[in-house]
Amino acid sequence: MKNQLKLNNKEIISFLTKRFPYCFIEKGRVRPLKIGIFKDIIKCLSEEDNISKTKLRSALRSYTSSQRYLYSIKAGVKRIDLDGKDSCELEKEHIIYARKRLVNINSCVRLKQLEQKKCKYFSKKKIKKNSFNDINHNIKYKNIDNKCKECLNSIFIKPEKNTFFKKDLKTIININSLKIGQMLKIKVGSNIFDALILEITKDIFRVQLSNGLEMIVRKEHLLLK
Secondary structure (H helix, E strand, O other), rough: OOOOOOOHHHHHHHHHHHHHHOOOOOOOOOOOOOOOHHHHHHHHHHHHOOHHHHHHHHHHHHHHHOOOOOHHHHOOEEEEEOOOOOOEEEOHHHHHHHHHHHHHHHHHHHHHHHHHHHHHHHHHHHHOOHHHHHHHHHHHHOOHHHHHHHHHHHOOOOOOHHHHHHOOOOEEEOHHOOOOOEEEEEEEEEEEEEEEEEEEEEEEEEEEEOOEEEEEEEHHHHHEE
16 A cells, blocks of 8 residues: 555554444443454555555554453453454453453553552652562551452463473474464473464464563474363
8 A cells, every 4th residue: 555644553543443433442341353353454555545554553462451441341241343344252261361361451551550659659669679679578568358468479471391292282383273362372492381372374484472472483382281
């Protein structure tokens, strides 16, 4: 597309809500989108719309990573197409993945609040920054319930043990059986992580970890139980 406007994610989402009002919602409750809806949108766009595939992909990632979207992914809810019609049932692994993402987001917010509280503590007591570790235990998790503690402890993905990899996982040989939206595991160094397939280009895969981090990996790093 020539002479494309430099639209940000918010502007592109606003465009999508006007073009596909039964599918995209700018404010309020939303519904999970059909797997492969990116390709459906591309087919409907013209050069006059001035939206590149890269910008569209970024906007969709922003839309589907929001808390309200993640909250919509739950049992009994169906995905929708561009016309707002039911497409398919949500898979259990996608629901679990959304729950993990919400825990990470809420934990990060809570952790930021804790850090701000600690900074105020330093300011009031006039304590040097290098004394942080010495007094950390005095204010860490103060007045926080057990659920919040679990959330904070799960901010970062904990790699699975290598024994699990050796016994129960195997490298994927037939990549033709893989599809966008499928959950699997990837091996990075000696660690193993849960991941969601976002894009497939020959034997190269773009995946998203449960903490939101996106990675480009080759087929030899993909694992199945």
